[in-house]
Amino acid sequence: xxxxxTEKMIPIFLTNKLNSRQLDQFLEHVENCPDCMEELTxxxxxxxxxxxxxxxxxxxxxxxxxxxxxxxRYMVKKWKILTFLSYIAEIITFIVMIIILxxxxxx
Ligand SMILES: [Zn+2]
Numbered sequence: 001x002x003x004x005x006t007e008k009m010i011p012i013f014l015t016n017k018l019n020s021r022q023l024d025q026f027l028e029h030v031e032n033c034p035d036c037m038e039e040l041t042x043x044x045x046x047x048x049x050x051x052x053x054x055x056x057x058x059x060x061x062x063x064x065x066x067x068x069x070x071x072x073r074y075m076v077k078k079w080k081i082l083t084f085l086s087y088i089a090e091i092i093t094f095i096v097m098i099i100i101l102x103x104x105x106x107x
Pocket of ligand 1: 003
């Protein structure tokens with residue numbers, strides 16, 4: 001994912017509408033690209049910060065954004081584990097089918 005694609009995804013990220021695969025690529029880029037991280041910080045401040053300040057809540061931008069990124073990272077991790085487990089389940093199903101097939105043919 002390049003900077004242009006990442007930039008386009010920032011509003012989608014902030015409304016929590018990226019799918020897990022997109023989120024994974026988005027985080028991967030943003031965490032390694034200071035320009036996109038800065039752009040994310042600005043858009044986050046504009047989209048979410050201003051409404052919170054209007055509501056009169058005290059607001060720590062850096063902390064709030066870090067919280068959001070940590071949560072997103074956790075979601076990606078969970079998704080990766082689930083994907084991994086579903087691969088394992090598929091492999092087990094395949095092996096069981098082979099065993100059944102062998103038993104039907106040779107036993
Ligand atoms: Zn970038």
